[in-house]
Amino acid sequence: MSRDFREALLNYVLKNSHPGDASSVINTIDEYGWTQQALMNIGDRKGKILDAALQSRQPKTAMIVADNIIYPGAPDYVNYVRNNPHYTSTFHQSILEYNKNIRDGVEVSIRQ
Structure with missing residues (x-):
């Protein structure tokens, strides 16, 4: 992602969201993806499809797949x-697809 x-x-x-309103920020980011430049996010339309698919399976736990945790990073x-006892996490090291000299990784976390 370029600067x-x-x-x-x-x-x-x-410019377009309401300060302090997380839903407004998320909706504005989704609007940007539809009207300005394509983004790789779920958004409201694809989100409904994903929600229905998940609800039909009635999951007992949750899995989080977080990418780019080294570059640009997600230390928090x-x-x-x-450090949360409710999660079991596994780190899978990788490299950036467009630069083999930059290490990155995916953290897969399962909530117990």
């Missing part, structure tokens, strides 16, 4: 799931 892209998204969110998330 210009991140700045454009941030500026769009600051990693610290939380690795």
Whole structure:
């Protein structure tokens, strides 16, 4: 994700969302993905499909697959799931697909 892209998204969110309203921020990011530049997120339309699929299975636990935890990094998330007794987490090391010199990884966490 380029710096210009991140700045454009941030500026769009600051201009079009309601400060302090997390739902407004999420909806504005989704709107940006539909109207400005494609984003790889679930959003309201695909979210309904995903919700229905999950609810039909009636899961007893939750699995979180977090990518890019080293680059650009997600230290707060990693610290939380690795130190929370309700989660069992496994780190899977990888490299960036567009630069073999940059290490990255995926953290798979299952809530017990």
